[in-house]
Amino acid sequence: MKLSKQWIQQLPLTGVTAWHAVSGGDINEAYQLTAAGRRYFMKVQPNHSATYFDHEVSGLKAIGAVITTPKPQYQGQIDGDAYLVLNWLDSGSGSQYVLGQAVAMMHSQHQQRFGFVDNHETGKIKKDNSWNDSWVDFYLHQRLEPEVAAASEAGRWSRWRQEHFRAMCDQFGQYYAVHSVVPSLLHGDLWAGNYLFLADGTPALIDPDAIYGDPEFDLAMTTVFGGFEPAFYQGYASILPLDDGLNDRLSWYRFYYLCMHLVLFGEMYGGAVDNILAGF
Structure with missing residues (x-):
């Protein structure tokens, strides 16, 4: 799906200046957002309720209490599509x-x-x-x-x-x-x-x-x-x-x-x- 400006403007994020699709798996649509100078990662599951991402949010919170995970920022539904917004993680290399x-x-x-x-x-x-x-x-x-x-x-x-x-x-x-x-x-x-x-x-x-x-x-x-x-x-x-x-x-x-x-x-x-x- 291609996100319209009208769709983006309904997010609980102010000052979204840019968004584009990124790789993010086979199940969900994935995007990078830029708002107020910060970057975010957003997943969208078309034609699903806001509760679609409940399980992922619960898992991120449970695992994130022990080791690093993305942190859920916003979750909801826009025009019948479920979305989940996470903080963006810059990647590097490690052990x-x-x-x-x-x-x-x-x-x-x-x-x-x-x-x-x-x-x-x-x-x-x-x-x-x-x-x-x-x-x-x-x-x-x-x-x-x-x-x-x-x-x-x-x-x-x-x-x-x-x-x-x-x-x-x-x-x-x-x-x-x-x-x-x-x-x-x-x-x-x-x-x-x-x-x-x-x-x-x-x-x-x-x-x-x-x-x-x-x-x-x-x-x-x-x-x-x-x-x-x-x-x-x-x-x-x-x-x-x-x-x-x-x-x-x-x-x-x-x-x-x-x-x-x-x-x-x-x-x-x-x-x-x-x-x-x-x-x-």
């Missing part, structure tokens, strides 16, 4: 080791149950973050099964995929029946596009899809598309040692992210999904 330590600090924040304070919608999938005492129940029924249902509805599921998916779920349930998980604050979409370093080298996390869950869920995402160096995991382990057999467990969490891409972007991700399912 992957320190980034790993920052993520471990985030994972050191705990809750009594799994889930989050509000739900969220990603494309065609509505994520149920209702509090749950069981990580197995939360992950299987509030994360994986809605994805598979959406993939099936889109014609991107098969009997073979379903058989191996059930086998993966069975192994997941058996493992966590005897291995406990402490509900930890997760970013929820920790790929390389969702971290940056400020001009002074401070690591920052952006675009969260926060929940309290298994820290290995976040770590799995760091391995899907790359962008995290060995120093990141060394820094993480300096605060939270990595459990034995981690690499053997990451595939059932990688599945979540790759299946989401299968739903959102099509069969180009089918081979990656099948590679995981073939292991079960």
